[in-house]
Amino acid sequence: MKQYxxxxxxxxxxxxxxxDQKDFDFSKDELNHFSVYNIGDTIYFESNLGxxxxxxxxxxxxVKHENCRGIIxxxxxxGKWISIKHLPVDQWHGTTQDMTKNGKIEIDYAxxxxxxxxxxxxxxxxxxxxxxxxxxxxxxxGEFHADTIPLNNLxxxxxxxxxxxxxxxxxxxxxxATIYWTDQYGLTAYKSKAGETWTIRKSxxxxxxx
Numbered sequence: 625m626k627q628y629x630x631x632x633x634x635x636x637x638x639x640x641x642x643x644d645q646k647d648f649d650f651s652k653d654e655l656n657h658f659s660v661y662n663i664g665d666t667i668y669f670e671s672n673l674g675x676x677x678x679x680x681x682x683x684x685x686x687v688k689h690e691n692c693r694g695i696i697x698x699x700x701x702x703g704k705w706i707s708i709k710h711l712p713v714d715q716w717h718g719t720t721q722d723m724t725k726n727g728k729i730e731i732d733y734a735x736x737x738x739x740x741x742x743x744x745x746x747x748x749x750x751x752x753x754x755x756x757x758x759x760x761x762x763x764x765x766g767e768f769h770a771d772t773i774p775l776n777n778l779x780x781x782x783x784x785x786x787x788x789x790x791x792x793x794x795x796x797x798x799x800x801a802t803i804y805w806t807d808q809y810g811l812t813a814y815k816s817k818a819g820e821t822w823t824i825r826k827s828x829x830x831x832x833x834x
Contacts, residue, residue, distance in 0.1 A: 642744070643743035643744045647741065647743035647746050648690065649702070650702065650704065650739070650741070654739055657739070657807060659807070660808065660809060660810045661681050661684075663682070663683060663684065664828070665680065665827055666711070666828045667679050667681075667827040667828075668824070668825045668827070669814075669822040669823060669824055670822065670823065671776075671821060671822040671823075672820060672821050675822070678710070678712070679708045679710055679711065680711060681707075681708060682709050682733045683707040684705070684706055684707075685705055685707065686703065686704045686705075687703045690702075700743050700744055702740070702741040703738060703739065704738060704739055705735045705738030705739070707734065707735055707736070708734055708736045709734075714733075714734075716734040717731050719731055734753060734754075735751075736752070736753065736810075737753075738750075738751050739751075748762065749761070750762075750764060752766075752805065754800065754814065755800055756800055757799075757801075758789055759787065759788060760789055765784040766784035766785050766805060767787075768783075769782070769783055769784075775804065775812075775813045775821055776813075776821055776823045777823070778812075778823040780804060780809075782808075783812065784805040784806070785804060786805055788800065788801055788802070796817065797817050797818035798816050798817070799817050801815060801817045802814065809827075812824050
């Protein structure tokens with residue numbers, strides 16, 4: 625009986641780690657969502673009312689759990705994300721205290737975009753977070769559109785229309801309700817509840833757009 629239970633336990637532990645490598649690795653299309661950005665890029669957005677927003681790319685991070693370890697184990701996961709800093713004053717970062725470094729306080733910059741892959745569930749989660757905007761999807765970044773639309777003085781094509789994941793939180797006119805994402809520019813445009821629309825104007829990684 626004990627031997628039988630031991631075999632079942634081994635099967636359960638090994639089974640949770642059984643997955644196809646293609647479900648763990650990032651595809652070319654998934655990596656394309658990150659390819660426009662480089663650490664140090666500064667990106668400017670201007671609204672139809674003349675307001676300006678500026679961000680800079682701080683870091684790219686990855687985390688991988690390829691194997692289960694022990695009975696209580698991490699689920700296999702492959703994650704990749706982009707961290708940003710808002711300029712000139714960053715009100716959107718957090719802090720952590722690292723006790724392994726004598727309690728040093730470190731800044732946790734906001735994460736703009738990340739993808740998490742869970743191969744044992746054959747599931748991929750796409751997240752976008754920008755100021756008060758947050759969404760998560762298990763199918764794609766957002767609703768893909770192949771047409772071309774004008775936003776302010778910019779025309780965008782092959783874009784993802786991304787709606788706030790928690791519409792009940794969009795209570796103030798300035799709250800961001802919709803984001804437009806393209807592989808050409810990354811975060812390309814966003815629109816508040818009141819209709820003010822920001823579009824990418826210039827990046828240190830791009831020419832002036834308009």
